[in-house]
Structures are given as C-alpha cells and as structure tokens.
Amino acid sequence: MAFREINSKMVEATVVPGQRLFSQRGAMLAYKGEVSFTPNIQGGQGGVMSMIGRRLANEATPLMSVEGSGTVMFGHGGHHVQVINLTGDTLYVEADRLLAFEGTLQQGTMFMGSQGGVMGMVRGQVTGQGLFTTTLQGHGSVAVMAHGGVFEIPITPQRPVHVDPQAYVAHHGDVRNKLSAALGWRDMVGRGSGEAFQLELSGNGAVYVQASEEKL
Secondary structure (H helix, E strand, O other), rough: OOOEEEOOOEEEEEEEEOOOOEEEEEEEEEEEEEEOOOOOOOOOOHHHHHHHHHHHHHOOEEEEEEEEEEEEOOOOOOOOOOOOOOOEEEEEEHHHEEEEEEEEOOOEEEEEHHHHHHHHHHHHHHOOOOEEEEEEEEEEEEEEEEEEEEEEEEEEEEEEEEEEEEHHEEEEEEEEEHHHHOOOOOOOOOOOHHHHHEEEEEEEEEEEEOOOOOOO
C-alpha cells in the first residue's frame, strides 16, 4: 500500500524508483528524499481520451506526476482524506475529490448517463457535480477527499443504498446508479438537491458517503 494515513487530513506516500504516483496540483505538503513533481497532461494511464474527458467535464487541471525515491505528505484544503485500496475492481470518483493515486491504476472517464440513463444525466444538472466521473481500475491505493469524514456503506443485491447526491464521494464494485425524485415535481420547485433527490446504488460493492453536503 503506497499511502499511510497520518491523521484524518494527511497521508504519507512512499515513492520508489520505477513507480509513479499521481496527485492533484497543490496537494504536496512536504517530502523527504529525491522526489520530482511534474505536470502530467496525459491524465495518468488513461492517455489522451482521459484528458479529453476531464476537459469536457471542466476538469482540465493537469495531475502532477510524482517520481523518485523518498516519502511525500499529501493533503489539500484541510479536507478529510480517506484511503481506498483496490484489488482489481473499479472505483468511480469525481476528479475534484481525488487527492492522489498509484500509477499502477488505469484512469478513465465515464459518462454518468451511461449508467443512469436520462436521470443519471439530470444528476449532474441538479447537484452541480460533473456528468463525467473519473474511474480508476486495477490494483493499488487511492486517497480521496471529503468534508467532515467518510463512511463506507456496503451495497448488496438484497439491500440497495440511497444516498443524497451531494453527500456522495465515490463507489466501487458491480454497482448501478439511478437518480430518483423523493418528492413530487411541484414540491421540488425552488429546492436544491438534498432530500428532494436520492441516488440509488444497487448491486455488489460499497459507496463512500461524506458527513457534509458541502461541495469541494
């Protein structure tokens, strides 16, 4: 595992020769050893198409490629940091919540409408979150950011999970998402997201929920 949680808002990463980490710009707090930080406009292993997807989602800020030999401390904006370890499955997470991840993971971009149909597209309009969601697949560690702490909720076929869209951080596993209205359309006039909409996640996996609805 590349990341070690120092406290709720900082993680330490081990950098070794021949392996890369990727981090959000401005996430480096301190480092020891011979470590270099360079902008990576190719978007990790996802290549040009991943970069294009981020630009369409207004997520054009390049990642930083971290290489060398040493240790690096990451954190950003005083946000809570959660480390998620992937063992071959896919993590779905919005790009602005990514703090850092191992270069062994394949990065891509998924259009939310492809899973949730028209209502999946509506989710991006209602919550202000992107219609495009970053995917990370393979074996490795990811550090994500959230407000007020993160709680992992298991998703099983017998028990789907309903989440406030603005409290959603990420999910992984064989999971389908669908946005539904908890209130009638007339009741929702003048309302934001909150309890008026619910993001239903069903299948096998887990969803990460933050303690605050505040957007990063």
